[in-house]
Amino acid sequence: xxxxxxxxxxxxxxxxxxxxxxxxxxxxxxxxxxxxxxxxxxxxxxxxxxxxxxxxxxxxxxxxxxxxxxxxxxxxxxxxxxxxxxxxxxxxxxxxxxxxxxxxxxxxxxxxxxxxxxxxxxxxxxxxxxxxxxxxxxxxxxxxxxxxxxxxxxxxxxxxxxxxxxxxxxxxxxxxxxxxxxxxxxxxxxxxxxxxxxxxxxxxxxxxxxxxxxxxxxxxxxxxxxxxxxxxxxxxxxxxxxxxxxxxxxxxxxxxxxxxxxxxxxxxxxxxxxxxxxxxxxxxxxxxxxxxxxxxxxxxxxxxxxxxxxxxxxxxxxxxxxxxxxxxxxxxxxxxxxxxxxxxxxxxxxxxxxxxxxxxxxxxxxxxxxxxxxxxxxxxxxxxxxxxxxxxxxxxxxxxxxxxxxxxxxxxxxxxxxxxxxxxxxxxxxxxxxxxxxxxxxxxxxxxxxxxxxxxxxxxxxxxxxxxxxxxxxxxxxxxxxxxxxxxxxxxxxxxxxxxxxxxxxxxxxxxxxxxxxxxxxxxxxxxxxxxxxxxxxxxxxxxxxxxxxxxxxxxxxxxxxxxxxxxxxxxxxxxxxxxxxxxxxxxxxxxxxxxxxxxxxxxxxxxxxxxxxxxxxxxxxxxxxxxxxxxxxxxxxxxxxxxxxxxxxxxxxxxxxxxxxxxxxxxxxxxxxxxxxxxxxxxxxxxxxxxxxxxxxxxxxxxxxxxxxxxxxxxxxxxxxxxxxxxxxxxxxxxxxxxxxxxxxxxxxxxxxxxxxxxxxxxxxxxxxxxxxxxxxxxxx
Numbered sequence: 001x002x003x004x005x006x007x008x009x010x011x012x013x014x015x016x017x018x019x020x021x022x023x024x025x026x027x028x029x030x031x032x033x034x035x036x037x038x039x040x041x042x043x044x045x046x047x048x049x050x051x052x053x054x055x056x057x058x059x060x061x062x063x064x065x066x067x068x069x070x071x072x073x074x075x076x077x078x079x080x081x082x083x084x085x086x087x088x089x090x091x092x093x094x095x096x097x098x099x100x101x102x103x104x105x106x107x108x109x110x111x112x113x114x115x116x117x118x119x120x121x122x123x124x125x126x127x128x129x130x131x132x133x134x135x136x137x138x139x140x141x142x143x144x145x146x147x148x149x150x151x152x153x154x155x156x157x158x159x160x161x162x163x164x165x166x167x168x169x170x171x172x173x174x175x176x177x178x179x180x181x182x183x184x185x186x187x188x189x190x191x192x193x194x195x196x197x198x199x200x201x202x203x204x205x206x207x208x209x210x211x212x213x214x215x216x217x218x219x220x221x222x223x224x225x226x227x228x229x230x231x232x233x234x235x236x237x238x239x240x241x242x243x244x245x246x247x248x249x250x251x252x253x254x255x256x257x258x259x260x261x262x263x264x265x266x267x268x269x270x271x272x273x274x275x276x277x278x279x280x281x282x283x284x285x286x287x288x289x290x291x292x293x294x295x296x297x298x299x300x301x302x303x304x305x306x307x308x309x310x311x312x313x314x315x316x317x318x319x320x321x322x323x324x325x326x327x328x329x330x331x332x333x334x335x336x337x338x339x340x341x342x343x344x345x346x347x348x349x350x351x352x353x354x355x356x357x358x359x360x361x362x363x364x365x366x367x368x369x370x371x372x373x374x375x376x377x378x379x380x381x382x383x384x385x386x387x388x389x390x391x392x393x394x395x396x397x398x399x400x401x402x403x404x405x406x407x408x409x410x411x412x413x414x415x416x417x418x419x420x421x422x423x424x425x426x427x428x429x430x431x432x433x434x435x436x437x438x439x440x441x442x443x444x445x446x447x448x449x450x451x452x453x454x455x456x457x458x459x460x461x462x463x464x465x466x467x468x469x470x471x472x473x474x475x476x477x478x479x480x481x482x483x484x485x486x487x488x489x490x491x492x493x494x495x496x497x498x499x500x501x502x503x504x505x506x507x508x509x510x511x512x513x514x515x516x517x518x519x520x521x522x523x524x525x526x527x528x529x530x531x532x533x534x535x536x537x538x539x540x541x542x543x544x545x546x547x548x549x550x551x552x553x554x555x556x557x558x559x560x561x562x563x564x565x566x567x568x569x570x571x572x573x574x575x576x577x578x579x580x581x582x583x584x585x586x587x588x589x590x591x592x593x594x595x596x597x598x599x600x601x602x603x604x605x606x607x608x609x610x611x612x613x614x615x616x617x618x619x620x621x622x623x624x625x626x627x628x629x630x631x632x633x634x635x636x637x638x639x640x641x642x643x644x645x646x647x648x649x650x651x652x653x654x655x656x657x658x659x660x661x662x663x664x665x666x667x668x669x670x671x672x673x674x675x676x677x678x679x680x681x682x683x684x685x686x687x688x689x690x691x692x693x694x695x696x697x698x699x700x701x702x703x704x705x706x707x708x709x710x711x712x713x714x715x716x717x718x719x720x721x722x723x724x725x726x727x728x729x730x731x732x733x734x735x736x737x738x739x740x741x742x743x744x745x746x747x748x749x750x751x752x753x754x755x756x757x758x759x760x761x762x763x764x765x766x767x768x769x770x771x772x773x774x775x776x777x778x779x780x781x782x
Contacts, residue, residue, distance in 0.1 A: 063094040064189050065113055067144075069104035069132065070120040075173070079118065082178045088186050089193060101128035105135055114144050115192045116185055119167075121150040130165055137166045143195050145188035149173050221247045224349050225264035228342065232305075232321055233266070235338055236331055241303075241322040242267035246277055248316055257289045257308075260318055267322065277318070288318065298339045300327070305335070309343045311350035317342075365415050368432035373440045376430050378486040380444060389448050390489055391441040391476045392497040393417070393456075396506055398437035410436060413468070416461045424456055438497075450476050450508035473500050474508035482513065495519045526581050528564045529574055533586050538562050540594035541761035542612070544770070545732060545754045548746050551776020555645075557613040557754065558591050558598070559761045575617075584617045585626065589633050595644060596637025598764050605768070613675060615647045618660070627663045631670060645673035647698070661692075668693040675732070679720060697724050699750070701735020707744045718748040725749070739780055 068079050076097050083093050096111055098104040100123050108114060117136075121129040133146055147169040148161060158170045168191070169184055176184070225245035233240050246260035258278035265272050269280060278285055287301055291308040299306045305327075307319040319342070327335075360372040368376070380388050395413065402410045414433055421431050421441065430442040441448065453474050460467040475496030481488050492511050498519065500509035532538050538560055545555040562569050578584040595612045602610070620626045634644065646667055668674060675696040703716045712718060717733065724731045733745050736755030745753060758779060759770050 063092040064088060064115045065094050065096060065111060066116045066118060066185070067096045067098065067104065067108055067111070067114050068118045069098045069101065069107075069123075069129065070118070071099050071123040072120070073099075075120070079181075082181055083185075086182055088182070088189050093185075100124045101132040104132050108136060108141070108144075109139070116188045117144055117146045119146055119148050121148060130161070133165045133167055142166075143192060143199070145169070145192050147171060147184060147188060149176060221349065222263050224345070228319055229264055229266050229321070232319065232338070235334060236305075236321075236323070236327060238323040238327070240267045241324055242269045242282075243321045244269045244272070244277070244280070244319075246318045246320075257291075257316075257318060258285055260316060283320065288320065291318075298332075298335050307339050307342065309346050311343075311347040315346075315350040317346045362433045364411050365418070365433065367415070367418055368430065370432065370434045370440075373430075373432040373434060373442070374486070374490070376432070376442055377490060380442070381484065381486045381489060386444065387446055387479075389441075389443040389446050389476065389478050390493045391443075391448065391453055391474055392434065392493050393439045393441065393453060394473045394497060394501065395437050395439075396471045396473055402436070407436070409463070412463050413461070413470070414439065416463055417456065417470070417472075420456055420461070425452060440493075446478070448476075449478070450474065450510060454508050471506045473497065473505050475500050475511065476508060477511040480511060480513050522577065525564060525569065525574065526577055529562070529578060529581065529583060532562055532564070533583055533590065536590075538587065538590060539763070540591055541763055542598060542767045543754060543761040544759045544767070544774075545613070545752060546758055546776070548742070548751055548753045551774070551779075553608070553610060553771060553774065554752065555611040555613060556598075556767070557615075557647075557761075558595050560587060560591060561761070579617055579619050585620050585623075585629075588614070588617065588620060588630070592630070592633050592639070593637055596639055598767075599639060599643045601764060601768075607768075607771070609642060611643055611645050611673070613645050613647050615649070615677065618649060621648070621660045621663050624659065624663075627666050631666075641671035641673065645675060645695075647675045647677040648694075649677050665693055694729065696730040696732060696752075699731060699733040701755075704733050704735045704741055704745070704755075705737075707741050709740070709744060709747075712744045712748055715748070717745065717750070721749050739782070742780055 066083070068076055070076060076099075080095055083095065086093055096107060096114070098107040102124070104117075104119070108117070119129045119132065121127065123129060125131070129148065129150075133148075136144070136146075145168040146166070148165075148167045149171040151173045161167065161170055168188060171180075171184065225247060228245050229240065229243045233243070243266040244262050245264045247263050248260040259276050262269070262273050262275055262277065262280075272280055277283065277288070284301065288306055288308070291299055291306055297307075303323055305319075305321040305323070307317075309317045311317070360369060360375065361367070362369040377388075377390065380386050395417065398410055398413065401413065414437075417439060418431050418433070421439070422429065425441070425443070425448060426445075428445070429448070430444075432440045432442075434440045441453065453476065454472070457470050457472050460469045462468075475493050475498075477489055477493040477496060481492045492515075495515050496509050496511040499515050500507065503509070539562070541559050541561050542556040543559060544553055545557060546552065547554050560571060560575070562571075562574055575584070575587075578587050591614055595614060598612065599609075602608075616630075620630075646664075648664060664674060673695040674693060675698055676692065676694045677698050678700045679697045697720060699717050699720050703720070707715055707717060721731050730752065731750050732752035732754060733750045734754045736742055736745065736753050736757045738757060741755075742753065742757060758776075759774070762770055
């Protein structure tokens with residue numbers, strides 16, 4: 001073993017500290033022939049004061065980590081000695097030592113950010129260094145630069161090693177002078193730093209893409225503002241001293257930026273949300289107000305970053321970010337890219353919010369609309385699984401007001417009701433406009449009921465300086481809805497309002513499950529009735545009408561019968577259903593054809609001619625084209641006034657319009673008799689008897705059923721007979737079911753009767769059989 005000679009240099013600095021430099025004069029040789037030159041060769045620059053950099057203890061500068069893996073202790077000491085005080089690219093070197101390939105693997109994985117690996121080949125095994133290279137690369141460590149240095153080139157030929165192993169430099173120990181060692185390390189560290197920079201740029205780009213995706217998914221300005229600050233801090237790898245994101249209306253005036261409200265804040269501004277920018281301490285508002293719009297360029301103001309954008313000329317975004325650290329050049333480039341993407345995200349969000357306003361806000365009144373109602377209801381019930389009370393309020397007078405004063409007046413009415421609801425029930429209650437004449441109310445506190453909603457209309461509303469009295473029909477859902485989902489609750493409250501409109505207009509109704517079942521059955525029956533008319537499944541029966549004194553058959557009434565899914569449906573239910581569904585005309589025409597077949601069959605059998613009564617719907621008579629169509633169908637069925645007469649209900653007599661009166665006069669002019677059905681069940685119908693072109697009055701069964709001998713002359717039936725006699729009208733009593741009723745009607749002078757006592761509604765064949773066996777005496781004398 002040879003001995004080294006060293007030169008000792010001692011200098012004193014201006015502040016009195018002492019620097020000691022040990023300078024080698026020769027070389028050392030180990031018994032294994034591992035030679036490392038750490039001395040300057042002739043021509044190399046000697047170590048000078050400029051080579052030595054002293055770092056104050058307070059300076060926090062990260063160092064380059066160098067892992068030295070060699071089984072020779074002298075190599076470690078020599079490398080340590082040679083690289084003392086050396087800086088590369090402005091940073092110190094930190095040497096980490098391992099003495100075998102196995103230890104090198106363990107130490108490497110225990111230390112992050114190792115830049116360069118100085119690796120011996122021959123250690124505990126002949127190829128221990130090469131095995132370590134393979135292991136590290138297979139573990140995914142591709143950034144660190146590996147410099148292979150060996151004292152035994154024969155064991156690891158350079159050409160083969162460079163070809164077969166992922167190393168970055170190959171040196172023999174005897175050629176690595178101090179200068180060459182530093183040069184080699186500098187090149188390797190520069191390459192490592194460049195790889196890091198590329199990776200950071202790639203990570204930054206990935207972060208920008210991810211942040212853009214995140215910001216695009218934020219659908220409210222507050223969430224968007226929070227996301228902007230979080231993503232900006234992550235992109236710059238900086239902790240914000242203070243950061244704000246402010247969003248508000250864009251006014252174009254530079255001073256208007258002072259009034260922008262703060263939507264999100266970090267650091268020292270985290271408690272300032274809701275304030276405007278002018279109220280924040282330590283911010284150069286004047287500098288911010290001079291920021292340009294829409295050039296997508298971040299502006300550095302001292303140790304802060306500012307960005308300002310406008311979207312659709314009606315929204316403005318200001319981002320202000322304070323930091324304590326430095327911003328690298330590559331971060332500035334990424335920041336520009338982020339700024340451009342941020343502008344696009346903001347424009348997208350502003351557009352979405354504008355579309356939200358169009359979709360969820362009534363554009364005339366600025367209050368929530370039907371879409372907002374559905375979203376609110378779904379958010380409460382489907383997303384948060386909470387209970388709520390829901391009501392629909394229909395303003396009864398609104399349709400008439402719309403015709404009389406126009407929809408602009410209705411808009412003011414709706415707004416007035418909306419405002420009073422918010423005042424009386426509470427500002428937190430949700431009130432939306434549903435259609436032209438209705439409002440929807442959602443109460444998350446579950447306190448509203450029918451009474452408080454009805455009380456909204458107790459006092460007049462002042463609209464256009466006029467006192468307007470309103471009433472409303474209200475449906476309320478508090479509980480009892482099966483399958484508690486927003487769709488089910490909405491269906492329940494609509495069902496309740498519909499039933500309230502039908503049964504108790506002008507009042508509030510509370511939902512009960514049977515309401516929905518009735519509506520569901522109504523929907524089923526409506527579809528079934530449509531199919532039945534199309535398929536000819538409606539049957540028509542005939543009930544006899546008789547002369548009370550003689551028992552002679554003088555006519556019949558045609559009556560529709562329908563069976564749905566094996567169950568008979570009452571005419572009192574499906575006839576009004578047909579009227580509401582627009583199917584009544586087809587039902588009338590089918591009944592007319594059935595009468596034609598009935599009359600034709602009687603004629604073919606040489607039976608006496610009788611007149612058949614057919615009911616006409618008020619809704620049909622009010623249609624101008626109905627009477628011409630009816631008369632055409634009459635001719636097609638080969639019917640005449642001698643075999644057909646028409647019945648109109650008393651509701652027509654009370655509410656019939658002048659056009660409808662003209663229509664029935666056309667029937668009278670065509671020679672057909674007219675009968676007033678259900679007489680006495682309406683209002684003020686007596687005043688119509690003297691000018692309606694009717695020939696007969698039918699006393700309703702409700703006045704026949706209570707007849708008693710002792711009160712017969714004071715009964716409505718007796719009064720009706722007297723009035724009819726004075727007006728020259730015939731009277732027919734329907735619904736006669738007992739012999740006593742028969743005798744009383746005969747006593748008060750009624751001449752014609754109809755009812756179960758004589759015969760039920762029958763098919764054509766059954767009617768013919770009944771007629772052959774009919775005997776009044778057998779009935780009244782039983």
